[in-house]
Amino acid sequence: MEEISHSDLHLRIPEMEADAEMRRLINAFNAMIERVETSFAHVNEFSSHVAHELKTPLAIIRGEVELALNETRDIAEYQRVLTVTVEEIDRLIRIIKDLLMLARLDFNPDVFRFEKINLKEFLAEIHEYTSILCEEKGVTSGLTVPDVDCFVRADRVHLRRLFLNLVHNAVKFTPAGGDIRINMAADGNDVRISVADTGAGIAPADMEKIFEKFFRAHDAKTTSGTSLGLSIARSIARAHQGRIDVQSSPGQGSTFTVSLPAAP
Structure with a gap:
């Protein structure tokens, strides 16, 4: 046991003849x-x-x-x-x-301050910001929400950061003439919000790595950014008892879907 130290942690105590x-x-x-x-x-x-x-x-x-x-x-x-x-x-x-x-x-x-948020109103603000970014790049955008109101318990500031990270990613990798769509749908006890683009897409080999800190895909080496945006987005989703899933094909765009527990 004395041989185990911070400089050599691969050693283990061998099992020996001893009681349970x-x-x-x-x-x-x-x-x-x-x-x-x-x-x-x-x-x-x-x-x-x-x-x-x-x-x-x-x-x-x-x-x-x-x-x-x-x-x-x-x-x-x-x-x-x-x-x-x-x-x-x-x-x-x-x-x-x-x-x-x-x-x-x-x-x-403790940095989170949860409150009941109307997602229709919240996403309208996100889309307003998205449309400004898209217009500057020559990309179209749209927002689709259900007729009924949907609520979640969330920290407004951090939830906004989550979706703005996804939107910035979508705008960054979508060329002029492309399209970005924000869609919301109720799914049982969850609410699903997706950010879909018609951009470059993600290689299958990179799909499991994109949420890792500092990961940058090979064809994204020249783009600006800290390579931390998706890691931050996933951490925020988890703090809200939610998750982020992604579907993508190279050249066909990407769809990031955030699932959050619905609030009564």
Whole structure:
């Protein structure tokens, strides 16, 4: 047991000739060490991803500033350098804010303030924002809701963040001339809200990974963003006792469906 430490957690206590109580203790201890080992692995992986995400904008900032300092430039070039620097600083701030939000969602459930929300009214506001984004890109949009009111118990601020993340994703990957639709339907004790687009779609190999922190599909490497939006959306859905499902085919668009418990 003394050989097991934070630097070597793969060791386990071997089962031995002992009474039933001692064997239960050994099994419980080994299970605990396995959980600790898994947690350490997740922390190391997460730290590596964070370092990579922060390193890229910092490298761009340093490169632009060094270029400007090498020799005298005209005013337009200095303005370009400053513009790029501000954009990359904003990207750093977004990454840090998203990381802090994930930490709060995963470890501090008290951040949620639940209330009864009329989803028809709520989604009308989401669609109004969606239509502005779509118009700027030359994409059409639409909203379909049932005739009757549907209610859920939710934190309005975080639920808005969930759907705006899905909408931003849809707009980002839908080319001009495409279409984005928000649909709501009651399904037994649940309410289902889908955000469907006619964009690039998702490769089958990526379907299981898209909700992972920092995951970025190969054909999305050049797009902007923190790669945390879908992770945040899933965490918010789970905090509301709900879930997010996705259906997609490459070149055929994607549909993200949020299922939430209906409120009486």
